[in-house]
Amino acid sequence: MPQSPAQPSHQDYFDRQDDDDKLKEECGIFGAIGVKDAANFVALGLHALQHRGQEAGGIVSHDAEEGFNSARRFGYVRDNFTSQSLMKTLPGSLSIGHVRYSTAGKKGAVIRDVQPFFGEFSMGGAAVAHNGNLTNAEHLRKELIERGAIFQSSSDSECIIHLMARSMGRSIPDRMKEALRQVEGAFSIVAMTRSKLIGVRDALGIRPLVMGKLGEGTVLASETCALDIIGAEFIREIEPGEMVVITEDGIESYRPFEPTTPRPCIFEYVYFSRPDSIIGGKSVYEVRREIGRQLALENPIEADMVCPVPDSGTPAAIGYSQESGIPFEMGIVRNQYVGRTFIEPTEQIRNMGVRLKLNVNKSLMKGKRVILIDDSIVRGTTSRKIKDMVLEAGAKEVHFRVASPPTIWPDFYGVDMPTQEELLAAKMTEEEMRDYLGVASLKFVSIDGLYRAVGEEMGRNPAAPAYHDAVFTGDYPIAPKDMMAKGFKMKAAE
Secondary structure (H helix, E strand, O other): OOEOOOOOOOHHHOOOOOOOOOOEOOEEEEEEEOOOOHHHHHHHHHHHOHHHOOOEEEEEEEEOOOEEEEEEEEOOHHHHOOOHHHHOOOOOOEEEEEEEOOOOOOOOOOHHHOOOEEEEEOOEEEEEEEEEEEOOHHHHHHHHHHOOOOOOOOOOOHHHHHHHHHOOOOOHHHHHHHHHOOOOEEEEEEEEOOOOEEEEEOOOOOOOOEEEEEOOEEEEEOOOHHHHHHOOEEEEEOOOOOEEEEEOOEEEEEOOOOOOOOOOEOHHHHHHOOOOOEEOOEEHHHHHHHHHHHHHHHOOOOOOEEEEOOOOOHHHHHHHHHHHOOOEOOOEEEOOOOOOOOOOOOHHHHOOHHHHOEEEOHHHHOOOEEEEEEOOOOOOHHHHHHHHHHHHOOOOEEEEEEOOOOOOOOOOOOOEOOOHHHOHHHHOOHHHHHHHHOOOEEEEOOHHHHHHHOOOOOOOOOOOOOOEOHHHHOOOOOOOHHHHHOOOOOOOOO
């Protein structure tokens, strides 16, 4: 498969500029079939999904005359896949793409880890892009290597290609079905052959995947916002445990996994998805606003203004303001143009931390009792810095309200996050966290309040939770076998 030259590695793409303690989004995937210059639409779709991965991106396309072609680049889609000269190397009416934030494998500038991955099989080539994380990948990798497999990357996703290569299935979709029955964990996948676009979602539906219509063509995407950017019509979600095989003649649906009760990731509503996306038939923006309303009902406080930590805290802050009657103010402004470091990231610049990204509107803060609304607290380091900035601007009091329950447990299903020892809520009580942050009060929305915000009026049913919420509850729907082999201990059954 011809491949355009990879860019040299550049650490600036990976410099986070401060010790940002947000959970890092997993990955974003997009595919298109039956549309002219499909790679151009894939690039636009990936641009809309950039929030799900800023480290690197890749696109594979297929053309009847030129065969498979690919391009993989470090950095943002806008900096790479807007070049006409590059996009001309990706012809054809069938294409898939991936934006990456490394959740498995080594972090940093390793071009061979950038998806989609490609394999040549007896019945032709296939490319695969994966959003999620395989919880038995290390076991599979060891077994495959012992059987002669030669891995090109450190990504867990490459296991899928090797399992397909060893399958005796008579078609690539059949081989994929057999391969995926051997993996555990969370996965939404887009894949392509010379004539087919394939979409798969794991049996629990932990990671999202949607289907849209673009003229006579069909597209697959992690979120509906990626359909909107290209003017595609939303058709439906790929259902948990479903595989769709799409050709220019139609769509076939298969159920390769044992049926089970779905548990999609609730953190898609809290933080990962864009607010203009629709997940599970619900507006992400409206859910976040409702979380803020629940937060105000559960944890009222007298104050002069409600201020979001931009941008992810904004919808919840609006909901809190509407419910409490306390005015909403944009007291903190984000510098939208800070992506990667614009000058060499010396230690002095690193120490400026969040000030490179956020600035406090001093005229609003002086003498005010301020409620800061954020979507989560992970390590707490950034929250402390923001609180300091608000007090330095003259605020009288700072109250923190968090639009998710305390993050106590790590996620193993496609989210890059600190170890449990680094999670503030795993080692401190709420009162200790309040003292550590140095705020007048600290409150989180309850797990039942979060469930009510997503439409579960009775709150969370411990016997049969509707969502994957392990970061809050320790209730893992899939045992993280690789991590357990390294000593991780799951929460004891109550």
